[in-house]
Amino acid sequence: MLAELSQITKYYEQQDSSVRNHVLQEISLQVANNERIAIVGPSGSGKSTLxxxxxxxxxxxxxxVLLEGVAVDQMPEIQLAELRNTFLGFVFQMHHLLPQLTLFENVMLPVLPRKDKIATKAAGQRAVHLIERVGLIDHMHQYPSQLSVGECQRAAVVRALINQPRLLLADEPTGSLDAASAEKLSTLLAELNREQNVAMVIVTHSMELAAKMDKIYQLREGRLVLGK
Ligand SMILES: Nc1ncnc2c1ncn2[C@@H]1O[C@H](COP(=O)(O)OP(=O)(O)OP(=O)(O)O)[C@@H](O)[C@H]1O
Ligand SMILES: [Mg+2]
Incomplete structure (x- = not known):
């Protein structure tokens, strides 16, 4: 199994620590290679936490939490950091591109920790290819302030894929987009799944986006219910 949650419980202590906010209750989830999973649920239900x-x-x-069969709580922090940068890709509601870097430079950021020159050059070519794939080749040397929110979000997806992760995690990736841009990004994510050989777990309020995934889970009162 690519990724697995087994009997996950999460509570947050309140200020006075006498009350515990139980957010997740014994949640189990399996993510297979290339699988596309949507998680939907009301605000505050624990989707981002999960x-x-x-x-x-x-x-x-x-x-x-098992990633490729390995329990992550056993891993040293340095190995975890490597895992986050290569095995996982992250996309958030706001693109989090750095304003002082061009689109291309932003996309190349996750490659920087790699000291290997050949790998960096290959990643550069891959970046150009992916930027072209998402329709941004004419904007490659522009800064985020010169791009629309939808374009920035597509760039953020490319950045998340640059190190060829096996699992893309997205938290409301279409949350700040208008309907047309959201539709475009949803279609793109669904296509990139096969093209890039990457599994996806996407948290969303958008039923259009959720419907493009293989499975939809509802998170309610701390529990996951399969809906499709
Ligand atoms: N760091 C934290 N400390 C204390 N409580 C937290 C923390 N993070 C989240 N919570 C609480 O946990 C619950 C779930 O929060 P979470 O952000 O996971 O929900 P969500 O489903 O992602 O909501 P939304 O759809 O609004 O993004 C909420 O009650 C929230 O207040
Ligand atoms: Mg959230």
Missing amino acids: LNILGTLNKPSSGK
Whole structure:
């Protein structure tokens, strides 16, 4: 299995630490190679918490996270950082491109920790190819301030894919887009899944985007229910 959550529970302590906010209750989820999963649910139901636990950006209160069969709580931080940068790709609601870098430079950021010159050159070619694929080749040397939000978000998707991750995690990727841009990004994500050989777990409020995935889970009262 590519990624697996096993009996994940998460609670947050309140300020006075007498009350615990139980967000996730014994959640199990399996993500197969190339599988596309949507997670939907009301605001505050714990979708981001769940996604961040899967992406090792947040820790469960109990339960196990396995990535390619390896329990992440056993991994040293340096190995986890490498995993986040290569095995995983992240897309958030706001693109988080750096304003002082061009589109191309932003896309190449996750490649920087790699010291290998040949790998960096190959990534550069891959970047150009992907930028062209998402229709941004004419904007490659522009800065985020010169691009629309939809274009920035497509650039953020390319950046998430630049190190050829096996699992893309997206938290409301169409959340700040108008209907037309959201539709375009949804279609693109669905296509990139096959082309780039990458599984996806996407948190969304958009039923149009969710419907493009293979499975839809509802997160309600701390539990995941398969809806499709
Ligand atoms: N770091 C934190 N400390 C304390 N409580 C938190 C923390 N992060 C999230 N929560 C609480 O956990 C619950 C779930 O939050 P989460 O952000 O996962 O929900 P969500 O489903 O992503 O909501 P939305 O659709 O609005 O993004 C909320 O009640 C929230 O207040
Ligand atoms: Mg959220």
